[in-house]
Amino acid sequence: MTEVWWQDELQKPAIEGARFLPVGLGRSYGDSALLAEEDGVMKSISRAGRLVGFDDETKVLEVEAGCSLGEILKWCVPRGYFLPVVPGTQKVTVGGAIANDIHGKNHHESGTFGRWVVSFDLFRTEGGWVSCSKSENRDLFEATIGGLGLTGVLGRVRLRMHALQGEGLVEQETVRFDSLREGTEILSGLDRRYPMTVAWIDMASKKMGRGVAMGGRFVEGECPRSKRKGISVPFDAPSCLLNRSAIRAFNTVYSATRHPGVERLPFEKYFFPLDGVENWNRLYGARGFLQYQCVVPLHAISALSELQRKIADSGQGAFLSVLKKFGPLSSPGLLSFPMSGWTLAMDFAMEGAATLSLMKKLDGVVREVGGRLYPAKDARMSGEFFREGYPQWEELEKLRDVSITSRFWERVRT
């Protein structure tokens, strides 16, 4: 891996013949940020993350793509601004946020990250620096958003920020539900009243389908600066730690400890709960875990029930599952994952063939209703399923940089 400390280094000629892949902070779950070939080179951009400029009137922040969302928040929150879209962790780069066209709890009101990108500079092997926006090199602009780093290396990005109401304090309302169907109704209701919503759902224990829906909004009030010192999982836990019974037990206890009502918490705790446990993935042990995140159209609630049935039949519980309703706002990205509908994201401990076979069955359910999976989380979907879900993949392939490819792309494009 080579680290890019300054953007002018990108002009240095690449190693003859070897292909590379620009990467950020490596939070993708599957192989979208892994090299396709042994002699390939990972170009890490996370060291080149300078702030370049900010326009108070247009609220446009210009920043180098290697800057993490956490760094931006450290800068913008005290100044009364917030990022328009944040995912579940602040440890991703702006480049990664664009490459995966990330979404967050506010998708139903604000859409994806790509909607808020005004323009960017892209470095391509053939041609060098290119300026991209809706009015300039629009094809590259749209291919790069959700384009998994395949079109080139992102340089400076211009992002439209949101004005922040308050100091970063979030008010959250929690509502319990006993079935998946009830959960979808409650989420729809919360969407009308809150700009940020999400539900945790039990996909492991005997009482599968129950869960907790949460609606949030920024409020005025003093925001306690969370000085929490995160904990770190120092090494892989034994594989038996998160076995089926432990997963079931966790979901039961988690459900029992979610109390309905309203509370106020600082934005770090609200948006990034897992950031407090560094290397949480090690809890799964050496065998690791697979995440399955799908989206199904709005009318296909029965598909969600079918997914739940298949999971229940398999006996494999998902350790952590999240349900959210996506809104109708479109993204400029060619390969953008969200569609107006329901998204379900689940972590399964990797049990080998059994887990892969379950996911294949889940694929069938999603495919039948015209849904798709999220490349940022995927490690095993078939090429056909991918190409079916993202018919514009061929446009991306035409615009792919000659020296860039990833293991994910080689796996799904053929």
Added chain:
Amino acid sequence: MSVVLLIGATSAIGASLVRALATQGNELYLVGRNAERLAGVVEDAKLRGSKVIASMPVDLADLKNCEELKQWISAISEVEHAIILPGVLSDELGTLAQWSQDVMVNFTVPSFLARTISEKMSSQSEGGHLVLIGSVAGDRGRQSNGFYGSQKGALEIYAEALRHRTALKNCKVKVSFVKPGFVVSPMTAELKKNVLFSEPDQIAKKIVSLFSRGRSGVVYAPGWWRLIMLLIKLTPNFIFHRTRL
């Protein structure tokens, strides 16, 4: 809020320092080699909260440039804190010309600038705090990077001399010498990373904390390198000479 002079603002540790110092709202004077990169660092610092900044691109291998820098520093009304960072990793098998230039950048010019700055601080009523950056490599002559190490070792001795001189003239002037271990940076890009490597942010944090402590002396960054280097220094030759360290 203080006036801070930073020489080496475009290095990895330098960039981390600028971020930390700008966020505190300090008034920064920045010097770095590459003019374009320095301009980028200045913009970033302004956005992060540094009110007044002046900057000057300087190549320490150029004598004329260094004289201009000396004038520029003298013109600053008051320097409360100063950090001298520059360093190049020497090629142990370099040519005489390369080695001469390395010594300029690693030892001669930093010492010259340190002298200029400490003289300036001695004439200031509130004194000041000067920080020089060395390396654990200067603690013992070792076959793997002896030439680099000796330049850093020499700088440590000069810092010691300066500490003595300023103690006589104005005890309000402090001289600190910081010795980082392995740091992830363009300088160590070719080296294989292991658990001993630190992040530039960690070193920057340590340097900034020296200003609030306000004491002269030698500091290892991170602190546990003191123990490692003590062991290295105490190892007798008949054992050490068998290693490839």
